[in-house]
Amino acid sequence: MKIVLNSRFGMPRLKEGLEVTGHEVLEDVWDAKDFASLGVEAALFEFRTIFNHKWRFIPLVLRLRKMGIPVATWNVDSPWHMNRGPLKVKLLLKSGLIDLYATHSLQDTERVSGPRVLYLPNAAWTSYYGMNGVSFAELWDRGDYDWDVSFLGNMNGAAYPEHRRRAAFLAGLEEFLNRRGLRVLFADVSRRPYSCAEQLGIIQRSRINLSCIAAADSTGVMSWGLTERAYGVPACGGFLLMEDRVHVMDDFARDEVATYRDPDDCREKISYYLDRPDERRRIAEKAHERVMGDHTYQQRAITLMTELES
Known part of the structure; x- marks a missing residue:
């Protein structure tokens, strides 16, 4: 057509x-x-x-x-x-x-x-976001990740009002994680753009990739729809911790995702999955298979x- x-x-x-x-x-x-x-x-x-x-x-x-x-x-x-x-x-x-x-x-x-x-x-743009020759064995947690928790996205709430809640959420979370001595990368792409290759490297070298508060949530009501990173991070083989949105279970099985309900639950889930590398990687690999097959x-x-x- x-x-x-x-x-x-x-x-x-x-x-x-x-x-x-x-x-x-x-x-x-x-x-x-x-x-x-x-x-x-x-x-x-x-x-x-x-x-x-x-x-x-x-x-x-x-x-x-x-x-x-x-x-x-x-x-x-x-x-x-x-x-x-x-x-x-x-x-x-x-x-x-x-x-x-x-x-x-x-x-x-x-x-x-x-x-x-x-x-x-949304879906995964697999021409740019994929394994890029890295095997699942190489992504297994051997203690040599660069970051414990990472997030790449627009965090400039002053210039973009739709991202104010996200910026506040991440500021509070970063303070909590720093007190625990964790290695954290929360990068504002509105101030410093990252190439696809740089994004891929961060995703694959982070134990936990985070998703939080999309622009679509700006009405104060959480969107049911999943963000593009819900598919892009698994396409790269990364482990994603994301919001528990309504459509999560429409696109993934329960053993293919890790979700949180609110800021307190997010902190608890980060601690939980950092302590369970095998479970984390099993979820990431199942999510990858699902994305490449369906999303x-x-x-x-x-x-x-x-x-x-x-």
Whole structure:
């Protein structure tokens, strides 16, 4: 199928998944005449792009509907919706402009009327995040890890209000871990970007990789959907300790994940898993197998296109 992806910064992960699975991808096409001349069969709009370019989106989609070309969007920031208000989101989903609403979180979708709803979680971008030639035996805890606990992410709450709670959570946790004499790396990627190779090295040289408080949680209600690191860290063979989100058990079995409920539980789980290297590595290896089998962007592309073609 020939599909157009319209987004602000491109959707390289999904684009690659679509191309690997045999689809032709065009980007940044906003003229209905071009859709016709190029033989485009479907259109996918990044969720925030719809709001940022609504006066281009609406007339284009009205023409696409007359042409019989299905229109989809993928939201990976529910229920925050990239700070688009709930009323705007509700109006969009009731407008009849979208045929397929793919989302990483099914919370509140029982009230969606109009488009078909598809659960489409984040995934691992395996072209960049994988074992990179390192064996599971090399990752077994032999006492030579660089970090006991690590986190890579945006921690700049002053510049990015959606990350204030994360910054406060990590500041308190870092103080606790430092008092225990643990080696901690909490790196703010908004101030110092890390290459994929650097990220991979940190993931594989950390006993525990942490996930905490995504931008999607900015409404004060935890998103049901898992962050991309829930799949990317296991793809690299790393052990991940993440929030106990609703969709965890939709994507993993209980023996494939380690989760925590709140800050106190997070501290207890860190202590627990640092003392149990064998259990930690068994979980990491099972999570890796699950991700590589079920949670890559190639799988997401197959799911999306199967739904669009139905």
